[in-house]
Amino acid sequence: EEVYTVSDVEQLGEMIRSMMIRGSGAIGICGAYGVFLAALNSKGNVDAIKEAGALLKSTRPTAVNLMKTVDEMLSAIEGSGEELIEKIETKAVEILKRQLEFEYQLGEYGAALIEDGETIMTHCHSGALGGSGYGGRALSVIRRAHEQGKNIHVYTCETRPYLQGARITAYELKKFGIPHTLITDNMSGFCMSTGRIQKIVVGSDRVSANGDLANKVGTYMHALAAKEHNIPFYTATSSHTIDFNTKSGDLIEVEMRDSSEVTQIKGVQIAPEGTHALYPSFDITPNRLITGIITEKGVISAPYETNLKKVVENISVLSN
Ligand code: RUB
Incomplete structure (x- = not known):
């Protein structure tokens, strides 16, 4: 088990596309945190976040979790700046917790x-x-x-x-x-x-x-x-x-x-x-x-x- 550091959504998208990260559940969670990463990197720029969401969704077309999760994240966009970033982070954590509970x-x-x-x-x-x-x-x-x-x-x-x-x-x-x-x-x-x-x-x-x-x-x-x-x-x-x-x-x-x-x-x-x-x-x-x-x-x-x-x-x- 190796640990990789991901610094931008392009890199994350490539890891999903190349199947370094794979499996419907895992790529769903990456979709959630990818949107959060885009929010952080763009300092809450809504267009940049939406663009990142589209990129993530395009990586693997069959697994529906990825699409649904990214859409759920994008629907959490509200406000601007720090407030927006916080909302997006809360949503990503909520999705991760929910998935853990569902799996158990x-x-x-x-x-x-x-x-x-x-x-x-x-x-x-x-x-x-x-x-x-x-x-x-x-x-x-x-x-x-x-x-x-x-x-x-x-x-x-x-x-x-x-x-x-x-x-x-x-x-x-x-x-x-x-x-x-x-x-x-x-x-x-x-x-x-x-x-x-x-x-x-x-x-x-x-x-x-x-x-x-x-x-x-x-x-x-x-x-x-x-x-x-x-x-x-x-x-x-x-x-x-x-x-x-x-x-x-x-x-x-x-x-x-x-x-x-x-x-x-x-x-x-x-x-x-x-x-x-x-x-x-x-x-x-x-x-x-x-x-x-x-x-x-x-x-x-x-x-x-x-x-x-x-x-x-x-x-x-x-x-x-
Ligand atoms: C993975 C695969 C898995 C499902 C479910 O395909 O088919 O059975 O994604 O996995 P790939 P999970 O390796 O091409 O992504 O239950 O872990 O979500």
Whole structure:
């Protein structure tokens, strides 16, 4: 874990774009503090703050937290000078606290779904370094179940091409003392068909109004295999990641990244020079493959179109 100092929003934006900072929760928090940084640097110049907000929002198009958080920060603009800066700082702190609370709370609801002795598979990294501290979303569920004394095991998918599962999730599972096994993404079908996995919990970058889910590419194929093997498939996410402005998953913009991120690993070319590779950073899992959406308000199940709205509006339709 290294510490970096960020002095301006351009630098922060580049860190998000290049995925030095990544994961929906983490980039949301960076969006909040990025707006605060712009307020400090510009001494409360509203145009400069708005420009910084636009820059931050343009860095990663799929994760809706970033957009929503920046908009929430911009809506806190009021007054001028020191007063304005103070208002913006208060808002950023409020957003961070809220996210921490949500992560802990959803961990509690999600952990209730996990039985003693189960093996849970996760994909990519939805964890402490990605979220704001307690455990991101998927890892907060797993961590809470472990803390409750449940004897669990985790299969973490490597997550080609950026290897978040191998590099970050495995690191955090080790740090929390949670027994785990690393598999490459193409082993999940084998593991499911041989009875090695009882539940799947992944994070999410955006949930559309009908419950379709955008998460790290590969999530969809795991969900398809889970359906075939009757393995419950959950996403752990805060209600903030539900995007009611996007009706269904096919309308979510999937970020396409550079071919070289697939043809090279840490700068080492692994495919013949000139090979073109495709790199959709996310894929869409349709709501029919999702057993439940774990949020800070409880676990939401189908029909998502009505239940997501009701839950966010505090009408109880929760399954636990
Ligand atoms: C990260 C990813 C994570 C979600 C949720 O993709 O798909 O599952 O962002 O994470 P990338 P969290 O590495 O491309 O940002 O629960 O930590 O917000």
